[in-house]
Amino acid sequence: MPIPSITATRKALMASPGKAFDLSARDPGDRSLFDDKEMAETSLKKDAAVINELKDRMYAEGKRSLLVILQGMDTAGKSGTIKGVFSDTTPLGMEVKAFKAPSSNELARDYLWRVHNAVPAKGHIGIFDRSHYEDVLVVKVREFVPAEAIEQRYGQINAFEKHLTENGVTIVKCMLNVGYEEQGVRLAERLEEPHKRWKFNPADLDDRKRWPDFMSAYETAVNRCSTRHAPWYVIPSDSRTRRNAMIARLVRGALEDMNLEWPGSKYKPGDFDIG
Template sequence: MAIPSIAAVRKALIAPPGKPFDLSKRDTSGREVFTDKVEAGTSLKKDAAVINELKDMLYAEGKRSLLVILQGMDTSGKSGTIKSVFSDTTPLGMEVKAFKAPSSEELARDYLWRVHNAVPRRGHVGIFDRSQYEDVLVVRVRGFAPLDEIEARYEQINAFEKHLGENGTKVVKFMLNIGYEEQGVRLKERLKEVHKLWKFNPGDLDDRSRWAEFMAAYQLAVSRCSTRHSPWYVVPSDSRTRRNAAIARIVRGAMEDMELKWRDPGLKPESFDFGEGRISS
């Protein structure tokens, strides 16, 4: 089978703005998008190379930026996605920010302060491992803020993302949708594999015990914050290869939509003396 088009992947995974959204009916296997896992790997490899070239063009232009948001339950593969989708990308012009529990300095300010402070500069690709959505997900499930404050945040986040778009930062959002059973398998892997042991946090099991609450919070966040200017893509994440391939398709498409071109400073070789044929001591 042929690699699905960017348009087809977008259509399959988007949470349509302004329409009802039911997270429980979303596939987590990824087979509906990439039936063949080998095909997914081939697609990923091709897109990773193109993303690198487009990133260089964005850096050379120096006028706009791209912000990729990765949000998902533990083990859904946020760091793995970054490693694979941007596997060919050189570090120049790349910014990665992982949001942990807020510090005392961050808590002393409004919840978007630390997020806005991490938005990529012009010419750069920024990647958020977790994001502003922690303040309507974990905060909602754990009751870390009054419900009326949390309710107000959805529109505040929409306005924030619209502001970014109107000021040159294109925002692309992915919810990494892993199934409950697959998450259990991956949590056990962290205790069995030496290179993953450091990732295991007993607190992850507490979050897992609140799975239904977290899924309800994700459904609400996606429903409220999938907008025309910044829609959500809900990506099946039980298969790492299919997940990465789908995200790479959409990231590539977002960058191609920017219609990037190599910046021409108007310099001509004949305008300069390169001292050819002479060696100065």
Template sequence: MASFNKYRAGGSFRLADIKPGATPFKEGSRSEQLAQLDALALQLDVLQNLLHAEGSRKLLLVLQGMDTSGKDGTIRWVFSRTSPLGVRVAAFKAPSLDELAHDYLWRCHAVVPRSGEIMVWNRSHYEDVLVTAVEGWIDKKELQRRYAQINDFERLLSETGTVIVKCMLHISKDVQRARLQERIDTPGKHWKFALGDLDARKKWDDYQNAYEKALGATSTRHAPWYVIPSDSKTHRNLMVARLLIKTLQDMKLKEPPADPGLKGLIVE
């Protein structure tokens, strides 16, 4: 099995060193991979039940990526067998007027995971060091300040019982072109397409540079970044599922002790 270490940002990290079309966690045919994914989804459900039963810690999964990288699809497939009672999803869109009236982390803190819960962020506070930097809405001094604030925010979460995993879904420009064109050519997918997606695509290199800088500045011991090669949707889902399972296994979750009053109890 491939190691996650190669895909963890940090040190002399370069995004270009990770190929979007790589499939290091691929095993067998596509049908075999889909069967593996279903088995992993069931395993994830068991681990989530343990997390809920233990009731003291939380897991936050952050998903970032360019348009069409598959954030929605990852959530749909990886958590396909998990109880909706134990998993919540928050989608971060353009901030509302109310959100803009607060600091940029305000809306994030409102949706952190509760004890015993897995929380998934579809986009996140990283929009405020990616979009804002590429569009020139903040200067370099403010960008560095936000990196530090984000690290402090994530350390707060970690020190209060939240395990954080951050995944950048890494696709190639060619694959994005094909996926955007499919949305245009398929009437049932028109709702997924926005003309603004093309504006962001024109700044592809700027966004790749912004991602590299952000991941390098905010991948920490308590909140690591992993780059997930995502040209293959199936591989993307398998890799994220395996990463989450490894993370939960490393937490060494335990069921709470049974109530002594249950010993010998007979239900009549």
């Protein structure tokens, strides 16, 4: 079975804008794109190298940027995705932002303020580990704001993302869809393996008890905010390697669609005596 094309990967993973999306129909363990793990590893390695080259072109051009949004339940693999997909990417022109609970300064402003402030500069790739979608996910499930405010936010988020895309920012939104059973295994690993123990947070167990509410919130967010300018891709994430390979295909495709070229120069060989 050959490595799936970028077009086939998009088609299989996209939550089609304007069409009803059923999260329960998306298998977190789906291996239809990458049945063979070795093929996924090969694809990831190739894409990671190309992503680095295209990132350098975008940085040199300095006109456009790419924003990769990674959203998912605890243990879905957001940090692991960053490490895997961008394993060959040099730090120059890279920005990573992990959104934690807002500070008092951030709470004193509108909920999109801290997000807009973290949008990557022109020529850069920005990666959001969690994002503005926390404000229609955990904020909704835990009822931190009234339901009426949550309802308004879907349209506000769509308008915000449309504004970004109209101003040179390409957005790739990935929901890392990990299964309930697999999450349980990974949470246990965080206690059993010393190098992962620092990640364990008892609050994660509370969120796990609210799993149906979170799945409902995710389904609504994807339904309401998968748009033509910024569609959602739902990534089967029970397999770490396959998850990374699929997202690498999407990132590479987004960069290739920009048709990036090395910028020209007024200088040419022979203009200077290098000595």
